[in-house]
Every structure is written in structure tokens, then in C-alpha cells.
Amino acid sequence: MTNTAVVVVGAGPVGLMAAHVLGHKGVEAIVLERRESRTGRLECARATEEIDLRSRAIGVMPPSLDLLDGVGLADEFLCAGVRAATGVVHDERSELGRIDFQGVHPRFPFVLAIPQWGTESILASAITGRPTVEVRYGVPVEKVMQEADGITLCCRDGSCCRARYAIVCDGAHGSLAQAAGISRREKTYRARFFMADHHDLTNLGDEAHLWFTPGGAVESFPLPASLRRWIVQLPSGSPLPGPEDHVDLERMVNTRTGYTLDPGGRTWQSSFAPQRSELSRFHRGRLLFAGDAAHTMSPIGGQGMNTGFADAELAATLVAGRLDGRLNGGDAWAYYERARKRAVHAAARRAWAGMRVGTITGRPGSWVRSRVVFVALRTAAPLVARHFAMMSIPMRQASARLPRRLTHHGDPHKAAE
Numbered sequence: 169m170t171n172t173a174v175v176v177v178g179a180g181p182v183g184l185m186a187a188h189v190l191g192h193k194g195v196e197a198i199v200l201e202r203r204e205s206r207t208g209r210l211e212c213a214r215a216t217e218e219i220d221l222r223s224r225a226i227g228v229m230p231p232s233l234d235l236l237d238g239v240g241l242a243d244e245f246l247c248a249g250v251r252a253a254t255g256v257v258h259d260e261r262s263e264l265g266r267i268d269f270q271g272v273h274p275r276f277p278f279v280l281a282i283p284q285w286g287t288e289s290i291l292a293s294a295i296t297g298r299p300t301v302e303v304r305y306g307v308p309v310e311k312v313m314q315e316a317d318g319i320t321l322c323c324r325d326g327s328c329c330r331a332r333y334a335i336v337c338d339g340a341h342g343s344l345a346q347a348a349g350i351s352r353r354e355k356t357y358r359a360r361f362f363m364a365d366h367h368d369l370t371n372l373g374d375e376a377h378l379w380f381t382p383g384g385a386v387e388s389f390p391l392p393a394s395l396r397r398w399i400v401q402l403p404s405g406s407p408l409p410g411p412e413d414h415v416d417l418e419r420m421v422n423t424r425t426g427y428t429l430d431p432g433g434r435t436w437q438s439s440f441a442p443q444r445s446e447l448s449r450f451h452r453g454r455l456l457f458a459g460d461a462a463h464t465m466s467p468i469g470g471q472g473m474n475t476g477f478a479d480a481e482l483a484a485t486l487v488a489g490r491l492d493g494r495l496n497g498g499d500a501w502a503y504y505e506r507a508r509k510r511a512v513h514a515a516a517r518r519a520w521a522g523m524r525v526g527t528i529t530g531r532p533g534s535w536v537r538s539r540v541v542f543v544a545l546r547t548a549a550p551l552v553a554r555h556f557a558m559m560s561i562p563m564r565q566a567s568a569r570l571p572r573r574l575t576h577h578g579d580p581h582k583a584a585e
């Protein structure tokens with residue numbers, strides 16, 4: 169049995185972020201990850217898992233760059249990513265307007281484009297520089313036992329860790345919430361999308377582009393290494409393509425945007441059906457749930473991982489405060505749940521609304537949408553930019569101003585969890 173202060177379950181981006189915040193504060197932590205190793209997952213994973221690994225978040229928003237800056241990692245991210253400072257919105261005929269991120273943040277006036285595997289790679293490499301943090305791969309957590317003064321987590325290989333608290337970041341398909349008796353509400357939306365990364369031969373540079381057309385939406389984002397991500401809305405009623413199915417993304421891009429892509433220039437492809445899910449509660453006893461383990465939202469708008477980063481930072485800050493006796497457990501956990509649910513609901517509503525507006529098809533609906541978007545971008549462009557950059561999500565950095573009532577004035581070990 170290993171003893172530590174905190175166990176983090178899952179070494180995805182959110183678990184690694186939690187580990188960095190703990191490590192930065194000098195808190196002892198062990199991260200338990202079920203994958204054999206980072207590269208092992210790439211080399212050994214089945215096709216679907218590999219797709220999962222490579223297909224997801226590509227936008228790191230300014231509030232997340234603030235959080236990364238807080239743990240000394242912003243520069244590494246800035247060096248690896250592409251700074252998308254402008255988004256351009258079109259309908260099928262013309263440009264409707266521009267979203268300029270220049271004014272949204274004093275240091276990070278852009279959305280940083282970097283594929284999720286790149287984000288995970290930076291976070292995982294940098295964790296080796298945290299002397300109080302250890303990451304163990306190939307150890308799926310199977311059993312959790314809560315006790316009065318701690319928590320024991322046991323893995324498939326029979327090894328167990330005892331800790332004061334655990335931050336669970338085991339993703340959308342993790343099993344620990346259910347094992348803790350917490351229910352999850354889930355909903356799958358009707359829209360279907362297909363995406364691919366292409367060698368970028370366009371003149372779009374570092375700009376993000378969105379096309380809202382009667383035939384469906386197209387999104388296009390810059391990526392490092394002269395690549396560009398193209399995402400197309402599939403015609404309504406289309407089944408979700410499997411890994412081996414052929415989807416003529418290049419034809420859809422050409423019909424809807426006029427850009428010609430070389431089908432041979434694809435470096436990777438995947439499809440997705442947006443979902444929304446949320447745990448009924450984000451904590452139980454000494455367990456705090458963060459990231460996709462606690463909630464998922466439509467990827468349109470690129471907020472899921474960013475919301476998870478903010479969960480991780482607050483969870484780790486509260487746990488650290490609890491460990492050094494500054495915070496009252498019961499109040500701190502209730503605050504975590506309230507603050508994060510507020511932020512999650514705001515982000516998920518926006519993701520849904522953005523997807524809803526973007527996926528309207530047919531001429532009459534598209535005509536109305538074009539007028540509304542045109543007027544919004546002419547009259548409220550700075551607000552739209554703040555909205556897309558997640559600068560107006562409530563409680564986006566709740567740990568920066570913890571309420572005074574969370575401070576514990578008595579014996580920290582007697583306070584309720």
C-alpha cells in the first residue's frame with residue numbers, strides 16, 4: 169500500500185492539469201492511468217481508441233492559457249501552438265463578418281490551436297519536473313473505499329494507494345462515478361460531423377473560418393506543422409461514419425466554400441456525434457469529479473477540455489487548501505459543485521446554441537441566419553469575440569477569489585467532508 173496526499177485518476181489533459189496544480193503547490197500526488205503508456209496508447213490502441221486520442225480538442229482558450237501560466241507552462245504551449253487571432257464567418261456567397269480576438273485578453277489575445285495529443289504530450293513531459301508528483305501507467309483503478317480519514321483506491325494489478333483525497337478525471341466513459349452511486353444524465357444530438365486534418369495549401373493562414381450554408385456548416389482551423397483541420401456537417405439523417413467508411417469531405421468543402429482540397433493530403437480523419445452529459449453531483453465524500461468524468465458538451469465551440477481545465481484547477485486548489493487546514497471540507501466541496509456547475513451550464517448552453525445556429529440547413533433558415541449573424545458581427549463584434557474565447561463564462565477562474573466563508577477556523581480534521 170502506497171500512502172500519498174492526493175490520488176488523481178486518469179492522465180488525460182484534465183487529470184494532468186490537476187496534477188500540475190498540485191505539484192506547483194508542493195502537494196504530494198500520484199496519478200493512476202489505465203493506459204500502458206502515452207506512446208503505448210498510440211502504437212497499441214485499437215483503431216477507435218487511436219481516433220479518440222487524436223481527434224479531439226484543438227483550441228486552448230485565453231482563460232486556459234491563464235491557468236497554464238499559473239503553473240509555468242504557458243510559454244511551452246505558445247511555442248507549440250498556432251495563434252488564431254481572427255475568426256471569419258461566411259455564408260455560401262460572401263463574408264458575413266470577422267471575430268477579432270485582439271481585445272479579449274491582455275496577454276493572450278487569440279485562441280491557441282494545438283491538437284489534443286500535443287496538449288497531453290506537453291503536460292505529460294512537464295510533469296516529470298514536479299518532484300512531488302508521480303504518474304503510474306497501466307494501473308486501471310477498479311475499487312474505491314472511502315474511510316473516515318482517507319480514501320483507498322485499488323488497481324487491477326492488486327496494488328492500492330491510500331490518500332486523503334482523490335480527484336477523478338477518468339473521462340466520459342469512466343466507471344468511478346457510477347461506482348460511487350452518482351448518476352449521469354446523457355443526451356446525443358442529431359447533428360453528425362466528419363473532420364480531417366489536411367496539409368494546408370490554402371491562403372487562410374492563421375485565421376479560423378466558419379461557413380454557414382444551406383447545405384451544412386464547414387469549420388476550418390489552423391494547426392501546427394502547416395496542417396489545417398476541416399470539419400463538415402454531414403447531411404441530415406446521415407449515419408455516423410465508421411473508421412473505414414469513405415466520406416467525401418473534399419467535395420462537401422468545395423461545394424460549400426469553394427476551396428479545393430487534395431484527398432491525398434489528409435493526414436488523419438474522424439467523425440463524431442455531439443453529446444451532452446452531466447453527473448448529478450460533482451463530489452462524494454473525499455472524491456471530486458473533474459473534466460469529462462463530470463460533464464461533456466457539444467465539441468462545437470471547443471469548450472469541453474477548457475472547462476475541464478478550470479475544474480481541475482479549482483479542485484486541486486481546494487484540495488490543497490483542505491490539506492493545509494485553511495479550508496472547511498464540507499463548504500469547499502459544496503462551493504466546488506456550485507461554481508463548476510454554473511460554469512459548465514453556461515458553456516454547455518453556448519455550445520448547444522452555437523451548434524443549433526450553425527447547423528440550420530435549407531434556404532429560408534440560412535437566409536435568416538445570415539442576416540442575424542451579419543448584424544451581430546457589425547454591432548457586437550467585441551462581445552462575440554469574448555463569448556467565443558470563453559472570457560465571459562462565469563467562475564472561469566473561481567480559485568482566484570475563494571469566498572472567505574470557506575476558510576476554516578477550527579480543527580481542520582474535525583470538519584465534515
Ligand SMILES: Cc1cc2nc3c(=O)[nH]c(=O)nc-3n(C[C@H](O)[C@H](O)[C@H](O)COP(=O)(O)OP(=O)(O)OC[C@H]3O[C@@H](n4cnc5c(N)ncnc54)[C@H](O)[C@@H]3O)c2cc1C
Pocket residue numbers: 177178179180181182183200201202203223224225226227284307308309310337338339340341342343439440458459460461467469470471472473474475476
Ligand atoms: C470530436 C471532439 C472534438 C473536441 N474538440 C474540443 C475542442 O476543440 N476544445 C475543447 O476544449 N474540447 C474539445 N473536446 C472535448 C475534449 O476532448 C474533452 O473535454 C477532453 O478530452 C476531456 O479530458 P479528460 O482528461 O477529462 O478526459 P479524457 O481525455 O477522456 O481522459 C481520461 C483518462 O482517464 C483514463 N482512465 C479512464 N478510466 C480509468 C481508470 N479506471 N483508472 C485509471 N485511468 C482511467 C483514460 O485512459 C484517459 O487517459 C472535443 C471532444 C470531441 C469528442
